[in-house]
Amino acid sequence: MSSKPSIPKGTRDFSTEEMLKREYIFESIKQIFRLYGYQPIETPAIENLPTLLGKYGEEGDKLLFRILNSGDFLSSLTDDDLAKREYSKLSSRICEKGLRYDLTVPFARYVVQHRDEIVFPFKRYQIQPVWRADRPQKGRYREFFQCDVDVIGSDSLLNEYELIRIIDDIFKKFRISTVIKINNRKILAGIADYIGESGRIIDITIAIDKIDKIGIGNVKSELSSKGLSDEAISSLQPFLQLSGDTSDKLASLSKLLFESEAGMKGITELQALFAYIESSPLTCDVELDLTLARGLNYYTGAIIEVKSKDVSIGSICGGGRYDNLTGVFGMEGVSGVGISFGADRIYDVLNQLDLFNDLKGSSTEVLIVNFGENETKYALKILDQLRGMEVKSELFPDAAKLKKQLSYADSKKIPYIIIAGEEEISKNTITIKIMSSGEQKSMPLDKLSSFVNEEIKRS
RNA sequence: GUGGAUGUAGUUCAGUAGGUUAGAACGUCGGAUUGUGGUUCCGAAGGUCGUGGGUUCGAGCCCCAUCUUCCACCCCA
Incomplete structure (x- = not known):
C-alpha cells in the first residue's frame, strides 16, 4: 500500500534556501525584541481545550484544531449521545486537547500558572508556530509562525508606545x-x-x-x-x-x-x-x-x-491591550499589551519585493578547490586556518573538474576561491580568485591571514 | 464553513475541432576549454499530463469523484 507522500493542506516544507531566509527573519526580530528588554519563553504546541475555547469568539472556536483522545475515545459515550449528533458537545467529550491558535492566550495561562516566579511587569517574547483550521489562501496558512512580544502587569501607555517603536524598528530593518x-x-x-x-x-x-x-x-x-x-x-x-x-x-x-x-x-x-x-x-x-x-x-x-x-496580503502584524485575559484563568486585575508579527507573511512580502538581497553573508565565503588526494592535506590545512579565523569556508569534496567546482561556487555565490594545486604546493603559495572581478592573486601561504583580515573580513 | 477557478518536464508556460512517438524557454547534466565560473556555441537527460474512475475505436483535451493551489465571503498573522 504505497501512496504518494503529501502534507496536509495549508502546511509547507521549507527548503534550505527558504530556511536561510526564514532564519534571517526570526533572528532579526529576536534581536530587536532583546534590544527592548524582552525575554523568551516557550509553551507547548498543545493545550487543554478549555484553555483555548471561548477566547477568540465564535469564529475562533470553529477554527481550533482539536486533538482526538487516544485510546477508545468512544468509551465514555452512550449510543444515545451519538444518536443526538450534537457535534460541539460530543467534541468536548472526545477531545481534551487542541493545537494552540495564537500565543497570547497560552501566555496568559503561563502567567497565571507561574505568577509566583514572575517579576512584574513581565516582558516576554515568544516565537512559535500556531495552527488554524482556516481555508488556505495566499498568505493564509494552517500552520504559521507568530513572533509575539507582550508586557503584562503594567497599565502604562508607555508600553503601547514601545510596541510601536518595535514595529517601526523591525520593518525599518526589513525595508518594508x-x-x-x-x-x-x-x-x-x-x-x-x-x-x-x-x-x-x-x-x-x-x-x-x-x-x-x-x-x-x-x-x-x-x-x-x-x-x-x-x-x-x-x-x-x-x-x-x-x-x-x-x-x-x-x-x-x-x-x-x-x-x-x-x-x-x-x-x-x-x-x-x-x-x-x-x-x-x-x-x-x-x-x-x-x-x-x-x-x-x-x-x-x-x-x-x-x-x-506595497503588497496586499492582509496584516503582517497585529495586537492590542487586553485588560483581563488572565482573569479567565483566575488572576484578576492584570493588564497586558502585546503584538504579534506574522513571520510567514513577512517572508512573502520580502520575497515578492525581492528584499532578501543582503543575505549573501550567510553562505560560504571561501571555496577551496579540490585537486585530488595529493593536494588534500595542503587544502585541509588551509581550511582549518580559515575556519579558525571564523571564515565560512568549505573544501569541494570531489576532485571534479575546475570548471565544475567554479560553477558550483558561482551558483552558491561564494565570493573567493582558493586554488592550491601541485604548482602552488611546491612553492608553498596559494592562488586566490576573486569571483566578482575574475582577478587572481598569488601569495605565500603565510600571507593568507592578512588577506583574510584585509579583504574578506572587511567586505 | 459557503461559492468559484486551477493543476502539463526541476521552474514558467504552449498544446490548435478529442487522432500516431506531448512541445518551448529557463534550469540541470555533458562537450567545445585535460588548472579557471558568470557570456557564447553544440548535445543530452528529464513527463504514468495532480490522483482515481467513466464516456469513446481513440482522452492532456469530454463527464464524475477526490486532493492541491488560488480567488471571493467569513475571519485573520
Whole structure:
C-alpha cells in the first residue's frame, strides 16, 4: 500500500534556501525584541481545550484544531449521545486537547500558572508556530509562525508606545514600508453606548471594519440585518464621516462621546499615545483608524494593525491591550499589551519585493578547490586556518573538474576561491580568485591571514 | 464553513475541432576549454499530463469523484 507522500493542506516544507531566509527573519526580530528588554519563553504546541475555547469568539472556536483522545475515545459515550449528533458537545467529550491558535492566550495561562516566579511587569517574547483550521489562501496558512512580544502587569501607555517603536524598528530593518493603524476598543464601546446598543460592540465594529471594502451603504444594511434599529444606525452616521488629521478626529470624537465614560477614557488614551508618537523619530506612517476593529474578543484598549504598503496580503502584524485575559484563568486585575508579527507573511512580502538581497553573508565565503588526494592535506590545512579565523569556508569534496567546482561556487555565490594545486604546493603559495572581478592573486601561504583580515573580513 | 477557478518536464508556460512517438524557454547534466565560473556555441537527460474512475475505436483535451493551489465571503498573522 504505497501512496504518494503529501502534507496536509495549508502546511509547507521549507527548503534550505527558504530556511536561510526564514532564519534571517526570526533572528532579526529576536534581536530587536532583546534590544527592548524582552525575554523568551516557550509553551507547548498543545493545550487543554478549555484553555483555548471561548477566547477568540465564535469564529475562533470553529477554527481550533482539536486533538482526538487516544485510546477508545468512544468509551465514555452512550449510543444515545451519538444518536443526538450534537457535534460541539460530543467534541468536548472526545477531545481534551487542541493545537494552540495564537500565543497570547497560552501566555496568559503561563502567567497565571507561574505568577509566583514572575517579576512584574513581565516582558516576554515568544516565537512559535500556531495552527488554524482556516481555508488556505495566499498568505493564509494552517500552520504559521507568530513572533509575539507582550508586557503584562503594567497599565502604562508607555508600553503601547514601545510596541510601536518595535514595529517601526523591525520593518525599518526589513525595508518594508508600512502603515501602522491604531484604534481603541474603548472608543468603539463609547460609540456603541452613544447609539444605544452597548451590547452589540462586536457586531458594530465588525461591520464598521468593512467600510473601505463594501461602502457605507452596505455596512448599514449589514447592521440592520443584524437587528440594529434604524435610528441606531443613523446615529452612527457622524462617526463614519469624521475627517481631518488625528487630533481633529479625536477632538470631534470627544464632542460626540462626552457622556460615555469608556469612550472618553479611550480618547484620552489615544491622545497620550499619539503625543508620544508625534515627538518620536518614526519612519512608518501611523494613523488613527476608527474602522479598525479586530475580531479577537479579548482586546479592551488600544488595537494595532500593520499593513505593507506595497503588497496586499492582509496584516503582517497585529495586537492590542487586553485588560483581563488572565482573569479567565483566575488572576484578576492584570493588564497586558502585546503584538504579534506574522513571520510567514513577512517572508512573502520580502520575497515578492525581492528584499532578501543582503543575505549573501550567510553562505560560504571561501571555496577551496579540490585537486585530488595529493593536494588534500595542503587544502585541509588551509581550511582549518580559515575556519579558525571564523571564515565560512568549505573544501569541494570531489576532485571534479575546475570548471565544475567554479560553477558550483558561482551558483552558491561564494565570493573567493582558493586554488592550491601541485604548482602552488611546491612553492608553498596559494592562488586566490576573486569571483566578482575574475582577478587572481598569488601569495605565500603565510600571507593568507592578512588577506583574510584585509579583504574578506572587511567586505 | 459557503461559492468559484486551477493543476502539463526541476521552474514558467504552449498544446490548435478529442487522432500516431506531448512541445518551448529557463534550469540541470555533458562537450567545445585535460588548472579557471558568470557570456557564447553544440548535445543530452528529464513527463504514468495532480490522483482515481467513466464516456469513446481513440482522452492532456469530454463527464464524475477526490486532493492541491488560488480567488471571493467569513475571519485573520
